[in-house]
Amino acid sequence: MMTNRGARGNLFAGLAAAALWAAGCGGGGGPTGEGSGEGAQGTGAPAPAEIRIGEYGSMTGSDATFGVSTHNGIDLAVKQLNEAGGVKGSKLRVTTYDDQGKQQEAATAVTKLVTQDKVVAILGEVASARSLAGGTVAQQHGVPMISPASTNPKVTELGDYIFRVCFLDDFQGEVMARFARDTLKLDRVAIFRDAKNAYSVGLSDFFKKSFEGAGGKVVADVSYGSGDSDFKSQLTTLRAAEPQAIFIPGYYTEVGNIAQQARGMGLSVPLLGGDGWDSAKLVEIGGPAVEGTYFSSHYSVNDTKPEVKSFVDAYKAAYGGEPDSNAALAYDAAKLLADAMGRAPSVTPQAIRDAIAATRDFPGVTGVITIDEKRNARKSAVVLKVEGGKFVVAETVNP
Numbered sequence: 001m002m003t004n005r006g007a008r009g010n011l012f013a014g015l016a017a018a019a020l021w022a023a024g025c026g027g028g029g030g031p032t033g034e035g036s037g038e039g040a041q042g043t044g045a046p047a048p049a050e051i052r053i054g055e056y057g058s059m060t061g062s063d064a065t066f067g068v069s070t071h072n073g074i075d076l077a078v079k080q081l082n083e084a085g086g087v088k089g090s091k092l093r094v095t096t097y098d099d100q101g102k103q104q105e106a107a108t109a110v111t112k113l114v115t116q117d118k119v120v121a122i123l124g125e126v127a128s129a130r131s132l133a134g135g136t137v138a139q140q141h142g143v144p145m146i147s148p149a150s151t152n153p154k155v156t157e158l159g160d161y162i163f164r165v166c167f168l169d170d171f172q173g174e175v176m177a178r179f180a181r182d183t184l185k186l187d188r189v190a191i192f193r194d195a196k197n198a199y200s201v202g203l204s205d206f207f208k209k210s211f212e213g214a215g216g217k218v219v220a221d222v223s224y225g226s227g228d229s230d231f232k233s234q235l236t237t238l239r240a241a242e243p244q245a246i247f248i249p250g251y252y253t254e255v256g257n258i259a260q261q262a263r264g265m266g267l268s269v270p271l272l273g274g275d276g277w278d279s280a281k282l283v284e285i286g287g288p289a290v291e292g293t294y295f296s297s298h299y300s301v302n303d304t305k306p307e308v309k310s311f312v313d314a315y316k317a318a319y320g321g322e323p324d325s326n327a328a329l330a331y332d333a334a335k336l337l338a339d340a341m342g343r344a345p346s347v348t349p350q351a352i353r354d355a356i357a358a359t360r361d362f363p364g365v366t367g368v369i370t371i372d373e374k375r376n377a378r379k380s381a382v383v384l385k386v387e388g389g390k391f392v393v394a395e396t397v398n399p
């Protein structure tokens with residue numbers, strides 16, 4: 001369900017407007033409860049009835065599971081937090097915009113969250129390119145943003161208000177290069193990158209550097225563009241290079257189609273990828289063509305640690321399906337934000353920023369999170385293998 005309520009009656013035809021996403025939780029409608037003075041705190045300043053947080057993501061489009069899983073993860077965290085009394089006696093309220101997987105809409109969404117909804121902090125985006133677009137706006141306005149899942153190094157380099165709770169692509173590229181070289185014992189690998197996706201370009205470059213640094217050879221490096229659906233001419237080039245595996249660090253929709261077409265052309269070597277594969281849709285789209293492939297990601301739904309189990313159980317009970325990496329990272333980002341707001345002397349954007357920056361050893365579902373001086377987190381990665389349509393842990397790699 002999607003509405004344009006965010007734009008009120010002022011919606012001009014053709015106006016680019018990221019739509020307010022009204023899912024089950026109090027996302028719809030306008031600002032409420034302002035200045036009711038309820039729940040006064042010891043500091044003398046009355047606590048607001050509610051603390052407004054913004055969220056932007058791809059609820060629709062070709063990587064919609066990124067946005068929907070993230071939304072569910074945030075929703076679960078916020079429900080649990082509010083049931084436990086909220087933050088400083090105030091309830092958290094999340095306003096969510098669908099950016100449709102478009103960079104321009106991501107920037108529009110953040111502008112609205114800041115100027116119209118007056119949120120004190122923002123959660124999003126998943127795709128690095130959209131975090132770069134939205135993060136630029138958040139930084140300009142001095143509103144802290146935590147990206148749950150954007151791994152491109154440039155995202156947090158935008159400025160001192162931009163954070164992330166996941167590992168970075170230099171690490172992820174190294175993880176998959178070492179996996180190809182040391183575990184699979186490969187000498188010759190080809191790269192098939194999405195030239196229109198900053199994440200894919202960055203991760204390809206990091207992988208190449210690490211794989212060649214470890215004595216391997218990249219025998220071909222060709223590209224496609226997000227939204228493409230016919231990959232046969234590039235696959236012909238890739239096949240001619242006779243690689244032992246192909247590294248395809250794209251998003252799941254294109255990757256599923258690439259895998260299908262590769263297998264259809266008799267290209268049967270292992271396919272390797274990164275966290276952009278982490279969606280149940282990879283298997284729906286790729287089917288048997290993605291069996292036996294490997295990709296790096298942030299966590300495994302089968303992890304037996306009690307904190308992971310209780311998250312997975314609560315998520316399944318609330319939303320039906322299994323939580324993917326984005327659901328888990330978003331849950332962690334929301335809980336970490338609430339923890340920072342609890343420690344902040346006041347819930348102003350600047351005080352929240354400082355408290356996020358001071359986060360040490362926060363116990364997340366995806367691992368322990370310490371925010372470093374570059375506003376990044378150092379976390380372990382898992383290499384997952386697609387087996388019987390499920391993602392099975394092949395390896396865990398610590399930083």
Ligand code: PHE
Nearest residue numbers: 127128149150151199275276
């Ligand atoms: N790391 C990807 C990016 O930066 C986003 C992503 C994270 C996708 C986790 C899926 C799972 O673009």
